[in-house]
Amino acid sequence: MSERPARSLLLRVRDVAQLPAIAIALALVFGALLMILSSALLGGFDPTLPLTAYQALAVGAFGSGNALVNTLVNATPLILAGLAVGIGFKGGLFNIGAQGQFLVGALSASTAAIAMNHQPALLAIPVSLLAGMAGGLAWGFIPGFLKGFTGAHEVVTTIMLNFVAIHLVSYVIGGPLRGTGPEVTFGRTDAIVAASLPDIIGRNGHLGLLLAAVAVPLAWWLLFRSTVGFEIRTVGASPDAARYAGMHPRWITILTMSICGLLAGLAGAGEILGEVGYMPASYGTTVGFDAIAVALLGRAHPVGILFAGLLFGAMQAGAGLMQVQAGIPAQMVSVLQAVILFFLAAELIVRRVLRVRTAGTGVSDELQTVSRTYGEQVSR
Amino acid sequence: MDAIFDIPVIGLIIQFVVYVIAQLPVLAPTIMAAATPIALGALCGFMNERSGVVNIGIEGMMLTAAFVAWWTASLAGQLVPDLSLGIMGIKLPLLIGLAAAILAAMAVSAVHAWLSISVRADQIISGTIINIFAVGITGYLNLLVSPHSPPSAGQFQALRLPQFVVDIPVLGFLLKSFIGVGPIALIMLISVIVLQVLLFRSRWGLRTRAVGEHPKAAETVGIDVIRLRYRNVILGGIFAGLGGAYLIIEFGSAFQGEMTAGRGFIALAALIFGRWTPIGALGAAILFTASIGLERSIRFAAPEGPLGQFLTSIPLQFYSALPYLITIIVLAGVVGRSMAPASVGRPYERESKAA
Amino acid sequence: MRGITKRYPGVLANDGIDLDVREGEIHALLGENGAGKSTLMNILYGLAVPDAGQILLDGQPVEIGSPHDAIRRGISMVHQHFMLVPVLSVAENILLGEEPMAGPVFVDRSASNRRIRELGERFGWEIDPDKPVGSLSVGWQQRVEILKALYRNARVLVLDEPTAVLTPQETKEIFSVLRKLRGEGYAIIFISHKLYEVLEVADRITVIRRGKVVGSRIPAETNEDDLAELMVGREVELTVDRGVSHPARPMLSVTALKVRDDRGHEVVHDVSFEVRAGEIFGIAGVAGNGQDELVEAVVGMRHATKGKVQLDGVDTTSASPRHLHDLGLAFVPGDRHRFGVVLSFPVSDNLVLNDYYHPPYAHGLLRDDEAIDAYAEEAITKYDIRTPSAQVPCGTLSGGNQQKVVVAREFEGELKLLVLDQPTRGLDVGSIEFIHRQAIARRDSGVAILLVSAELDEVLELSDRIGVMFRGKVVAVLDGRTADREDVGLLMATGGRDSGVQPQTLEEVS
Secondary structure (H helix, E strand, C coil), X not given: CCCCCCCCHHHHHHHHHHHHXXXXXXXXXXXXXXXXXXXXXXXXXXXXXXXXXXXXXXXXXXXXXXXXXXXXXXXXXXXXXXXXXXXXXXXXXXXXXXXXXXXXXXXHHHHHHHHCCCCCHHHHHHHHHHHHHHHHHHHHHHHHHHHHXXXXXXXXXXXXXHHHHHHHHHHHHHCCCCCCCCCCCCCECCCCCCCCCCEEECCCEECHHHHHHHHHHHHHHHHXXXXXXXXXXXXXXXXXXXXXXXXXXXXXXXXXXXXXHHHHHHHHHHHHHHHHCCCECCCCCCHHHHXXXXXXXXXXXXXXXXXXXXXXXXXXXXXXXXXXXXXXXXXXXXXXXXXXXXXXXXXXXXXXXXXXXXXXXXXXXXXXXXHHHHHHCCCC | CHHHHCCCCHHHHHHHHHHHHHHHHHHHHHHHHHHHHHHHHHHHHHHHHHCCCCCCCHXXXXXXXXXXXHHHHHHHHHHCCCCECCCCCCEHHHHHHHHHHHHHHHHXXXXXXXXXXXXXXXXXXXXXXXXXXXXXXXHHHHHHHHHHCCCCCCCCCCCCCCHHHHHCCCHHHHHHXXXXXXXXXXXXXXHHHHHHHHHHHEHHHHHHHHHHHCHHHHHHCCCCHHHHHHHHHHHHHHHHHHHHHHHHHCCCCCCCCCCCCCHHHHHHHHHHXXXXXXXXXXXXXXXHHHHHXXXXXXXXXXXXXXXXXXXXXXXXXXXXXXXXXXXXXXHCCCCCCXXXXXXXXXXXXXXXXXX | CEEEEEEECCEEEEEEXXXXXXXXXXXXXXXXXXXXXXXXXXXXXXXXXXXXXXXXXXXXXXXXXXXXXXXXXXXXXXXXXXXXXXXXXXXXXXXXXXXXXXXXXXXXXXXXXXXXXXXXXXXXXXXXXXXXXXXXXXXXXXXXXXXXXXXXXXXXXXXXXXXXXXXXXXXXXXXXXXXXXXXXXXXXXXXXXXXXXXXXHCCEEEEEECCEEEEEECHHHCCHHHHHHHHHCCCCCCCCCCCCCCCCCEEEEEEEEEEECCCCCEEEEEEEEXXXXXXXXXXXXXXXXXXXXXXXXXXXXXXXXXXXXXECCEECCCCCHHHHHHHCEEEECCCHHHHHCCCCCEHHHXXXXXXXXXXXXXXXXXXXXXXXXXXXXXXXXXXXXXXXXXXXXXXXXXXXXXXXHHHHHHHCCCCCEEEEECCCCCCCHHHHHHHHHHHHHHHHCCCEEEEECCCHHHHHHHCCEEEEEECCEEEEEEECCCCCHHHHHHHHHHCCHHHCCCCCCHHHHC
């Protein structure tokens, strides 16, 4: 849909933010109830536990300059990978493969970075970032190509590719690329030196933050101001109409998945080069899955994804302090994410009960395309 | 024999076949053990997708069931007497754990049914929610209870066949591989056969196929589409529950976070590869896990000569990734075509909107 | 049915409708598309819940909350869109929901096959119960639908536009089946918007307009003009004046074209024809005889396996839709919701759906929203599209206005060939008239028009020449002004007597 403001900005913000805000609030209530119930297991029923926990969460996320930077650092990959899922939604594709694209992006970025460890940073950084993008793009291209030319559904192929990516990383980092330095005590590469992203803000606010900051307006421009974006959105809303209108849905699908892969790959590259500093053989991250929640909460709109990414980034940044001060395991953040999604998915009910009249998740047509192609695959 | 093995490529293939056959007695139990939870997950998916509901939340359902099985069985081991049936290690605490796991998975399935059928939310999102929630809640509770959790309540045992049966050539081996398993694996085998027959012969099967293909047509002949979908999705939870419980009380592990390790997703792949039939899904599950068995056997008893060199030169991770690669290739239509139930993924709206 | 009222958001679909049907009569329900006939029948069949009113059966008020209730009370319905599951067999489709059981679990297949054969024999139909329904022709599927209703021991039989997809001959056969059933004491409700059919078969006629009953007639005491006026609410000219055509040079020529369908079967065999500038060439045929694939091949949405398509002398065989669009081909697709409009996009975006990529609407990769909006305002006025603004989603418009969006987009600009595939399906009379007039105007401005329609009447009314398609071949080309309805129907059903093709008609089987 076109993005021209028909009413005042304030009304529009209320319109799009109301349901997500309600979902977040309901999730926090659910989380509080869960904490109170489980406080019995922690040794003593404690109805004030949620207050302690949420306070620690907030302090850990926003309580100091460092906390704020931490929030931004945590939000960065979520925003990039969130765009990778969100642009897919707009194109009628359910990219569950952001996780695999993230991993392969991280893998190829670290491969380039290790190879260029003795080159100047000005050369090593851009090349490594590009390598990450290329790796992710390749991992997005495969399901895009399979969908476009064989009808194999991306939900299944991207799930499969996520697992293939895990084993690929395990092989490359555990084998050919395993580090030799003294700090290597488990399956990982040597430390990345030259391509390491410099800190630009605070103690650990690395250059990657800028990448997310640039990607959001770029994605917005692509989707809503460019003809390519119009094609992506048309294919997402109705692949048949797109074909009729002279577009090439197969190629658009491939392009869309490739762009998604590129963004997720960039997220992976940013994490390795800016945060971790080396590539582990078993990289225990859930960014690619959290990105689905980010994209849905952000209604698959770049600006929405920005805010959703910041919110989830804040929750992750604060989770540590919550665990220390209130004894609430960090997994609570996953629970909250799932419950937020639950209330968003149950919007029909939420609306009816709370008498909300504003816009819904905003991707229902595209999701219909996703489901329809699932039932239609292979019957061609 | 060596002369045949010396033929380029073909010789290698023949040698490979001989090797696999020789390793089969060792491999078979591993493969069956690994295939059982995947086949059970696939049966859960079968119940959903045949009636027109996508379920990518099998993983989460199984993980939830595994946690519940572990916790309740352990607690029951402390609280109830160790009444034993005397065969296959069946005893009361384990049965309680099993029942609790099934109920938990059915409850999660009920949520999936409610979101997918009544709320008409996107079914793939509903599955995603279940997966994220299951990882979060089981991880959360596990950290809370594991520091002071009681010891494991033990496991089910495999069925022991009389020696004279095992000694029958070929048949004995097959019986030992398929029947000489624990109670949950036996339930899986029986369910596969029963469901296969029911799907094509029974009233339930006919109605389920109709609802999965063309719900409106089913509705117009008086079938309650909503109720049938609810029933099938919730009953499907039984199998996810069995699959999750299997990992704890038959496969015999303690609970760990995310211990299902993608089995629910392979189950989905097996269902597709098996063309949405129970027997096909079981076959696919066995095929998928065969590569895991192969990896193990190559690691511990690699064949000699050039074949051995070739097989060990392939990274072990390749064997682990093989099931996923096969699924992708199958889906891409290189090997064959499979047909999804036509209405899968689409919520059904009862009241006609036609004016 | 007494005082049936049903509201949908924005529409009063049924407004206090009374209707009574007696045993042993065929009662026709006549009305335009969107008049509320289907809604009324969905209420009778338990598929929709009325906001007010009640249903009486044998004088007793009954609650019909679901199709299950309806079937239990002896009401059966043959739906406008077949309610058949393609992958299930004939037998499975017929007995679905009323399965004869062998024991508590399993379906008794031999008993069911026997019953179905017996049912078929009543009408002289030889039925293979094990055949998948998806492999049957449209005419046979219709028969399965009727058997399905009879299998349920119905007393009241509702047929919602059962003739829409049939040839005149098949229609006659269905009518004789209906008369036979009337003789056996069934109460039959026959829904249609075709006047002559209603006059031919009905004992009584009830006319509905905008959700209200506007009159009741007995065929002997009325005529087509009277019924048409009742149905539309004003005097209508039943046929548009197509005027005189001045055909010029061939614009589209199709030579020995072969096309395959999705399953890889060749469904268009060696088709050749020409459409000249300034004429309307209509293609008549029963649905599923290769028309869809032929059209798709002409407009570039399907590859031809053999043969040639030329547009104004340029070879366009298997050219892309974009290329053809640039050459001056416009296409109004048959399935509006699937191809014609993107329902979630604003009207403005839909108006430039195939012109979005070039100036003035885009410069390079950058869209020019101002130019798009300006054009949209212009088109909305010119084509009288009733919409609150150019920015509302197209899906919020009525069917007629959505089709006007398509027409506005396709009829504009420098055109050589205009392909109209079922251009008026499901529209009200006003919209149909509007679109027919626009088509004739474009013809008179020198555009070649290829019209494909399953509505034989539409083809007969508009075409200067008519090609009849049967089993993938154009079996005859007739003069549109002199062609006889019966003759065309016979050609559609049999492909012509001397074509050597085995005709598949209902008479043949009975």
